[in-house]
Amino acid sequence: MFKELAAAVLMLAPGVALAQVEQCTIPHNIPRPRPDLPSDGQPKRVLPIGGYTLAITWSPQYCAGKSGGRDAFQCDNRKARFGFTLHGLWPDGEGKDWPQYCRATSILPRATIAKNLCVTPSAQLIQHEWAKHGTCMSANGQPIRPNTYFDRSRALYRKLRFPDMAAISKRGSITAGALANAFADANPGFRPDMMRVTATRDGWLDEIWLCLDKGFRNARCPAHQGGLKPAETLRVRAQ
16 A cells, blocks of 8 residues: 555656656658668677666657658657656676677567657667667577567666756756756656766767666766766756
């Protein structure tokens, strides 16, 4: 009974959003993604996994950039409106390097892309996340399948609650530490040192990286992972 009451209080709490996909209708014609392959700059790298990062993107900032102008579904679509979107679930290494492009993979089925398009609103990004990150993950010693990877990613994303980003965007500026505190307040079990806030070169909120251990539990971020220092300021673009 107590858990049910606590959940009800959280749902009614002002300034806490239960979802960041305000509106999304899957298009009939989903673009077929291109193969995403390792390169000289992004080589295949098979390494032991030391933990994970769940990366979420502030969609209004993405859409204000050059890349957003080429992504009509996410950024110029009356049937879709996004706040934080799921960038991806990334396996981290035991040191500063991370595994990537661990196995060759084919183009994802349309059904898999459609199932994930309202949390990661880009067919090409969905293909990229599986090719670069998902292929490095395993379960019980066996490589996982795409649907297993995306089901895990979506489940972690959908557990998140979000502070009142509209109010935060109106403040003009906020420190990375204050934003991390607001996010932690909305997500019991997360502390500010369990996330990294990133910004564009000109100081706008870009992403939040949430650190997880090998069991996908909240964990303190490694010092080398980067992100803004708590006292650094940034601005948040309004939706």
